[in-house]
Each structure stands twice: as structure tokens, then as C-alpha cells.
Amino acid sequence: MASEHGCLIYEKKEEVVRPYVFVIALFVIYLVLALQLGRVQILEHDKYQKLADRQHYKRVEIPAHRGSILDRSGKILAHSIETHSIYANPQEIEDKASVSEKLASALGLDVSRIQKVLDKDKKFVWIKRDVGKKEVQAVEELDLAGVDIQQEGRRSYPCGKLLSQVLGFVDVDGKGLEGLELAFDRELTGRPGYKVVNRDGKQRVIFKTENPCIPPVNGDNIVLTVDLALQYILEEELDKVFEHRKPLSATAIAMDPATGEILALSSRPTFDPNFFTLSSADQRRNRAITDSYEPGSVIKPLVVSGVLQQGLISSKEVIFCHNGVYQIGRRTLRDVHPYGNLTVEEIVVNSSNIGMSKVAAKSGDKGMYEALRLFDLGRPTGINLPGEAGGMLRHYKKWTSYSGASIAMGYEVTATPLQMITAYCAIANGGTLLKPKIITATVDGGDGATKKLSERAPGRQILARDVAAGVMTPVLTRVVDEGTGKSAAVEGYKVAGKTGTAKRIDTTAKGYGNAGYVSSFIGYAPADKPRICVLVMVNKPSGGAYYGGTVAAPVVGEILRRSLNHMESIAGLSDGSGINKKTI
Template sequence: MNGYSNRYRFSVVLLVLAALTLAVVTRLFYLKLYDSEFLNEQGDRRTVRHMSIPVTRGLITDRNGSPLAVSTEVSTIWCNPKEMRPEDLARIPDLAKALGRPVAELDTYIRSHPKKGFLYLARGLSPIEGEDIMALGIKGIHQTKEYKRYYPSSDLTAQLIGLVNVDGEGQEGIELGYNDWLSGRNGVREVLINPRGSIVENVRVVKQPKPSQDIALSIDLRLQFLAYHALQKAVEKFGALSGSAVLVNPKTGQILAMANFPSYNPNNRATINPSFMRNRALTDVFEPGSVIKPFSMSAALASGKFNENTQVSVAPGWFVIDGHTIRDVAKRNVLTMTEVLINSSNIGMSKVALEIGPRPIVEQLARAGFGSPLSLGFPGENAGSLPNHVKWSKIATASMSYGYSLAVNTAELAQAYTIFANDGMLAPLSLLRDNIQPQVQAMDPQIAHRVRMMLKQVVEDPSGVARARVPGYQVAGKSGTARRSGGGGYKENTYRSMFVGMAPASDPQLVLAVMMDSPTKVGYYGGLVSAPVFSEIMAGALRSLAIPPDNLKPTQTVQEETKEDKAHT
């Protein structure tokens, strides 16, 4: 009896299990044939994906908050060929029309990757364009929101700000140098999505995003505008290859303008000339010529062997050292030390340098920052170099004293001249508004002040660099002209022209360095080519910043003759 009862219960259990299995199979069969949408929906809801939580790239502004680089939302269209049915593939002509792409090209592109899960179709579309494409309702076509970089100041700041690639990563300039700050780090979230790419449910945040940081530069866009257009006008007038200008606040070391011409429009990449992309004010090094003489002069004054009125014989206008002939453009017999700077005498400077020796000069140049990298964090900067001889020849000593055998960039010249503006304190340069570096004592204060007064005479003397003057302000500065090297030697009749100075000379608030590369029209001397650019930029900057004038007395009109400009090399 018990055996029969057990067999009965076992049979009942089997029948129940069979009935349940039949019910499940029947339900699945029904859903598959008559209610497949339910299964699809449930399957869709169980598709787990990890998706990026994008972080908007940081804003770059000038010191006053004017935008220099911003990110705007754009649409990226992509497709998953594995999701596309025959009827979807048949609509490729509609898709191609909406994307503005040839039908045959797009059709081949999609059909040749049937097993791919992701293919870019278009990037950087406006949100409206993206929505119009998604409105076509083609299965397998998806939209992702991204961000495109836009540069409101265009060519004015192109080499300084740089640009990003299509993925929003910095490639040049500030965009590259501060890429970690600007880009932040995308987060990751876990979501449930359907095959159409629509999010069904946000599950959890797997990785928290790291916010990007905005950057406020020390640049003043108004002054950048002045510097850029003054360079543009001068490059075209003098037929130069290029021009660079760096305007600095000597009290803080902050760069208020760093301009280069020619430039490019980073918003129109199809027209970019790669040779215009580098920031020449930082990447191009050159022999500076006579703008180095004030540092050699300061070493001479510091030696105690010379003062401003010490006389130096420069007759008969040429001087032979180690078989090399040094010549002066201005023919004089005797010059004071101040007149050596006013007349830019290579002979006078050479004789002074030979008297004090090379070591005091090269040490002063090193304290002025030459040969060392700037503290800007700018990619591609070339720090230049100082001569380093175990045994110095007389010609090596002489040539260094008037600006040959060493290499500098335009920004280094601006930084070095802050020493004269600050009575001996070097103000390290900065490109960030809120990052002021501590100043360094680089020269005896009295020596620096004395040299600044000598540089004031270089501009204000009747035979001085008249084209550098600024109405209403005292200006101190020095012009320079140096032969351009290349191909293993100096190029014939090819020069770089420079002027570096400060204003107001009584209490300098601005230092400006201008370099013009290879002028071919009108002339090439620094006093003729670069000094007028200096005057135009400095005058505009002083007015824009409302810096009080220090020279309101009536001034006489100075006849500017070419022979006078030739004296200021």
C-alpha cells in the first residue's frame, strides 16, 4: 500500500512539473509569435553598458574675463551596422543627403563593415543638424553629444592659445601646456540601454568625473589687439618674414601681450599654414645684437673701472681683434660710455669688454635669465644659450659684449629688461593672471638705475632713436640689429631688427620687446624698423592702462634721417 502511495505521489509531481514546463514553453511560444515586442523590450532593458560622463573643457580667458577659448555643444552621429536591417540599409540615400556625403561613398562605408559595432558618420554638427538626422528614424543610427572648441579672438592669440584635436585634446600652445587642467577627467556610469541607444535606466556611477579648471591668462586682449595689428602693419611695410612682440608688467612679470605675425585662424583649419603655428616669441632664438650692450655696460660700471662719462677711443672707425675687423657705422673719435650706447658702438663696447674680461659679462647675462628656460610651462619654448668657453679668445669676449655668440628669444629679452625697470630686480615672466613669481635681485640697484638713465639718453638724445619716442612719456630703451645665421654661417644681407625698452622711464610700468625677422624693404636697422613698432604699441598700451605721463613739456620736432638710424645698430 505504501509503495503504491509513493508511486502515486511521484507521478503527480511529474505531471505537475510537466504541466508547468508546458505552460512556460507555451507562453514563450506565444510571446515569440504574437507578442515579440514584449520580449524585445525586456531584453533591451537588460542590456548593461558603461557610458562616459563627459566633462566640458575649461574656459580660457584674458585677465579681464574676455573669452579666448570656449567649448560649445555639438552632435556626433555614429552607426552600429549590426543593428541595421535591410530596410534601414535601403535608406542610406536619405542619410547621406542629411549628412551631406556622397551616397555611394556612405553606402560602401557602412556595408563594408557589417560586423562593426561603431562607425563615426559625422562629428561637430550643430545640435539642430543632429536632431534632424535622428528624426529620420533609421535603426542603428545614433547620436552622441560632444563639445567643439571655438576661439573668439581668432588669429590675435592663435600661437599663444593653440588648439585642440577632434577629440578635444590640446595640441599646441596653452591648450597643450595646460591640457590636464583644462580637460579634467570623464567619469563612467552604468546604464541600461536599448538597441536604439536610448537609456532605459541609470544604474550607478562607476567612476566620478574630475571637473575641468578654467584658466585666466595674464594677457589683456586690448593690448594684444594693439600689438598684433602694429606687427601686421610693420611686417607688410618692411617686407619682413615675421614679427614678434612681448609686453610685460615689470612690477609683476605678467605678460600683457604676446603677439606674432603672420598668424592663422584656428577656427578654420582648412586654411592653416603649419609654418605660422609656432609661437615665435618663445620658440625662435637668435643672436640679439646691440640690445645686449646694456648688460655688458652694467658689468663695466660694476667693475669700478668705468662710469657714465669715461671716454673710450673709437678712432678710426675700425678695430682688428684676432684677425677680425670690427667696424662702427657712426664715425666718431672718442665716445663717453653713455655715447657708446647712444651710437651703439661695437668698437667702444669691445674695448670695454676686453678691459674687464668675459666673466663679469657672462655672469651678468646669466643672472638676467639668458640661457635658462622661462617659468611659463609653454610647450616648445627654446631657452637659447650663453657661450661657455674654457679659454676665452679676445674676439669671443668682444663679440659677446655686443650681442653675438649667444642665443635668446623675444620673451627672454622682455624679461631681462625688467631688471632696469625694477632697479636691479628681475621679474620672472608669467602667463597666468593669478600666478606671480617672486622677484630676484639680479643687479646692483644703483647700477640698474644708472643704466636706465643711459638708456633714456639713447632715445631722447638729439642723435638718439627718435622713432621709439612716445609723446608725453619718457622712454628708455635700446635698438639692435644682428645678421641672420643659417646654413652653417651668416646669410648675405639678411638681418633681424630689434628694440627693447620701457616707459615711463621715471618709473617704468611697461617693458616691451619687438623683433622683426628679415625686413627687405626700406631698411633693416632696429632703430628704423622695430623702434616705430615699439612706439605704436607702447603709446596705445600706456593710454589703455591710463598710466600718467611723465613728460608733458613741449617737445621739438626731430628730423629723422636715415643716416641717424644707421647709427643705432
């Protein structure tokens, strides 16, 4: 009995203690919860507030509109068209299989392809870029959590192949890859803005007007010196010679001799920047600035004007040309036609190689070198285009005993087409070497302010006017009137210019072999007050004809004729030069 009584007392005590233990335990639990809540609410408030904001608020980028590229009168050459793209945050999508099926149906895509994209451990993936209005509407109606629509700009080139190697192109993200799109990518791009939006429990966006919103700063518009009408003329004539002569390549440039402004420029083969992925590097190459050639006889006026400027020779000096055959050491020089005595002027008019070799001998290697350095041969012109080559002009101390004669005929020296036409413009304008320009102004994407970039630079007077206008222009006019450039003549205008026919180096053998020719002509008009200078260079024409006077000169003549007619037709919009000066 005593034992049973003791157990009873123990059980009663246990019944009394148990509630207290339960209360204490409950108190401890509540205390721990209170401390944890206090830590979350007070000590880690900022941390969890940010997590909550991240779930309920979203910062959405507002893309800047990429600036346009315009010709000198404001015609659009490149611009961005508003489009939309579909993207997703895979971490916000619960049923990825279901979302993949719905998106595939709305966008016409393969389900497995979308599923693979959504399976990535990322917060941002593109589903489809540059979608149409119907696809945008279909995705909006689906109202899928974690899937959104981004406004973008798709680059468009409304003139297609026209000026394509100068304009370049952009990638799918709107970043410049070549040409002006690359060179002025920062100015064209602008600066994106952003807006803050609310999201509901299903992560759907709800925009509230009181949320912060910073508008984008659109990219600048770039205004070129190019005249679209002249560009069309130049490219049409370039196409004709490219189709007729079937060369490896061909280049044409038109420049204003008074300002150094590029009025038109193109090369063949070419491409359409709207479909640049279908083109080759060879088609996209801007040969006017990237490719250097041995110029042949078009260098002769530069040599003669340079040595005249130095006073090393007189334009009226008579030189015996050995009746068409002349021996220099082990080399035999020949002229196309046999000449006896010729003045220095007549040597240029008749393009006598023997006469030029003797001009070189009279001038000396240093004099010859200095003559060509006046025109900055061997140095890039500094035009605002990527990839410009500088050509080659070795220092005279590195020349051989034959170099002077070779260089006087346009060999052992290389230059780009742009360098050559820039040099000719110095003769045409009376002796001032100008830096070529292709940008005339930028228009601010924010406030619309226009910043002029092509105010005429002072340039550098490299030739006396008596040499350039008094001697060389009349000589080059005779080349067209009575010499090798007759096919460049334009009715109603005096044209000055020079032909060139240079052997191409044979890369498979020593020397020149049978690698063909580079045919060229550079001319300007009207000769006494030039408004336009044009170069055409045809690399390895086929079909038998290869002389510059036969292949290139007629093309320059036709470009000059059509361009001058166009200038006359718009004279009322110009400053009297016949070139449209109106810009936006």
C-alpha cells in the same frame, strides 16, 4: 502456424515495450533540459545575466565641458560650443544598406561612404561629427536601431587670429595639440560622467530616472595675464610693420616689468585656430619663445650693467673709440659714426661697437660671461608654454680671442625675444630678474574655486638698484632722447630703450654674407616707474631700411603710446598701475 503464432507474440511484446521506451527517452530529454536549465540558471547565472544586461542596458558617457581660456578681465579667448555628432554600432544594425540610405539622405552624405563605415567589424563608428540641429532632428525621427547621437563640444576662438600662437588649438576630439591648449590639456579637459539607459527589443534607448547617473566634472577655466585690449594694439601695429617692411617674420611682446606678466604677445606670419588645418607650421610657430637670434646691439645694456655690477668698470670711465675704425688682430671694427673719447654710458647711448669691444677687453672673458649669466641667457625662462628654446651662451673657456668683442656687440650668442625682454624688465624694475608668467589663475570646473597662480614671485636680485635705476635707466632714456632710438619717443612720457641691428647668418655660405638683418628695439615707459616694456623684432625687413632705430623703434613707440593711453583710460578699474587687474 507455430511460426505465425511466434511472430504474433513478438509483435505484442514490442507494442508493450515501445511506450516505455518513449517515456524513458522523453524523461531523459526532460532531464537533460532540466540539468541544462539548472546550469544556466544557477551555475552560469552571472554570465548570462551580464549578457542580458548588455542587451537591455547601456552605459552612455556624458562628456565633460572643456574649460575656457580667458584674458585677465574675463573676456573669452577660447571656449567650447555645444554640438552633436552621429555614431553607430554596426553589430546592432541588421539591414545596413537600408540604414545607410536613410542616414545619407538625413545627413547629406554619400551612401557608399556610410555603407563602408557600417561594414566595419566594430561596436563604435562615427557617422558624422559636429552636425546641425536640423540633422539631429532628422536622425531622431528616423529612430534607427544601432544609431545614436552624442553631445560634444566644438572648440571656438571668437577673436580669430588674435593671440593664436599662444592659445594653440585642439583636434576633432577636443585634445590639445599646440599652445596653451596642449600645455594645460589635462586641466582644461575635465572628467566625463556617465548614465545607464534601458534599451527595448529594437535596441532603442529608453532613459529611466532611477538608473545610475554620474555627472561629469567640467574642465578648469584658465585665466591669462594677457590684456585683450593691449593684445589688439600690439597685433595691429605688428601687422602694419609686417605689411610695410615685408620681412620673413616679426615678433612683438609687451610685459609688466613689476610682475613679469605677459600683457600681449604675437608673431607674424600667423593663423586662425578656427581653421588651423588650412595653416602651415611656419604660421603656427610661436617665434617669441621658439626662435633664437643673435641680438645685436640690444645686448649692450646687459653687458654694461653686468660688468658694472661686478665692479669691473665704472660708468664714467672714458674709453678712446679710435675715430670709428679699430683693428683687433685681423678684424677691423667700424662704428656708423666716428667717435673719439666716450664714457661707458656714452658708448651705450651712441651704440659704439669699438667702445663695447674695449669694454669687453677691460672686463675679461670670464667677466663678460658672468655678466650675461646674471640675466640667465643660455637658459629657458620657464614660461608655461610648450616649445621654449634656451638660446646659446657658450662657456668662456670655449671662446676664441675674438669672442669677447663679438659677444659685446651681440654676436656669438643667441637669445629668444622672450629672454631679451625678460632681461630688460630686470633693468626696468630696479634689478630683479623675474620669471615671465602668462597664467594668472585657474577656476575649478567643479566647485568654481579660483586658484591664483601669479602671486608675484620674489625673483632674484641680479643688479643693485644704483646700477639698474641709477645708471642704466638714465642711459637708456638718453638713447631715446638723443641717440639711435629717437623714433620710439612718446609725447608726455620718458621712454627708455635700445636699438639693435644684427646681421643674419648666411646658411648658404660661410659667415654673414648678404643674408640681411634682424632689426629690433626694446623699450619701457614711464622710464622712472615703468608700467610696460615692449619688444619688437623684425627678421630681414625688405625695401632698403634695416636699422633697428628706423624699422622697430617706431613700432615700439606707437605700441607704448596707445597702451599707455589705454591704461590711463581704465585707471579707475586698476590698482593705480593702469593695468586692468580685474579677473573673474
